Amino acid sequence: MSDDDQRARRPRRADARRNEGALLDAAAAVFVTSGVEAPVRDIAARAGVGTATIYRHFPTRADLIIAVYRHQVEACAEAGPELLASCPTPYTALARWIDLFVDFLVTKHGLAGVLQSDDAGFQNLHAYFVDRLVPVCTRLLDAATEAGEIRTGLTALELMRGVGNLCIGAERSVGYDARRLVEVLVAGLRRTD
């Protein structure tokens, strides 16, 4: 657990540790069924704690979401350089990486929507995604641009916001395949005319 070494420096009470774990488990479960905007009380109830306990451990909902998905975001970030090394061209590496990102987003009920929210409470979340993933995307994008495979002046941030936006609402309403739209967007990177 990567949590352990963070806590190790200053010991906390055993019940606090237990509750934090229970909250993470409960939140993960509730997010799956009710989305990342599920009522705080639902999460607290499932974890068997009071509502204040959530705020004590995770001051904003963004902090809770980050904690729940940190592992997967890290994995996505680490996949970038690997793809760049293993793919035939930078463009295919970029396309594959974006596929990973899309897979991550569309399987998280409502996460894409909340990522673009202008709600002040989600700025942490937005910042975390930007800090962690935009540099990765930038490297892929730069590589593809230098290879002459891409002719638009889009920044990595713009591209990722566009991809994120296309994923909004992908899990519901039949007849909308976010993956397909993203494919078209990525195909559009290759031409400027």
Place this chain on the structure above:
Amino acid sequence: MSDDDQRARRPRRADARRNEGALLDAAAAVFVTSGVEAPVRDIAARAGVGTATIYRHFPTRADLIIAVYRHQVEACAEAGPELLASCPTPYTALARWIDLFVDFLVTKHGLAGVLQSDDAGFQNLHAYFVDRLVPVCTRLLDAATEAGEIRTGLTALELMRGVGNLCIGAERSVGYDARRLVEVLVAGLRRTD
């Protein structure tokens, strides 16, 4: 006024007519400053009516939004065939029409977001946009496909949802230009490889 003939069949009280007009004006003004999800009370206050009066005239927020923007949506719908007739190729007509649609969306604070919302209260709105604009887009898309300018199997609904999604949050957060992203998406329609 196209409203007149609708009401003509069954006369209503003068104050009811007046309030409906005041509400439309107030809503339009509030939507500009606070977005389409502005508190009901704000709109009622600006119109100088009670909150219940809003619900009496517009049972759901979607009905109010539709009423406020109906003219512009109609104009957008009517522009489709005109562009098809006046543009050199169907693809350029489609691109120009999508520009119109994007211009409409990005100037309406939060409308794009609400369009994709899964909130049951907005189903009317979603349905109205689909009913009115998807057929127009379908004609443009079919024409471009028949002309061999487009090689993706995207439906008009998918395309429009994608465009709508890309417009979410376009009015805030510098460094994101929805128009540019949509250009890339539309450029992507031309190639499948």
Place this chain on the structure above:
DNA sequence: CGTCAAACGGGACGGGGTTCCGTTTGACGA
């Protein structure tokens, strides 16, 4: 085993959407 700060839980508060109900008012016929 006693102490005490950390941690807890659930209720209170505030804001926003929706509904209810007693009051007002416009339309219309006498």
Place this chain on the structure above:
DNA sequence: TCGTCAAACGGAACCCCGTCCCGTTTGACG
């Protein structure tokens, strides 16, 4: 002009939800 009455009104009431507060519990440590 005036009386009648249903349409329409306004705002308070209600409910849900996020957030905060405060009296109580509990784990750590000497």
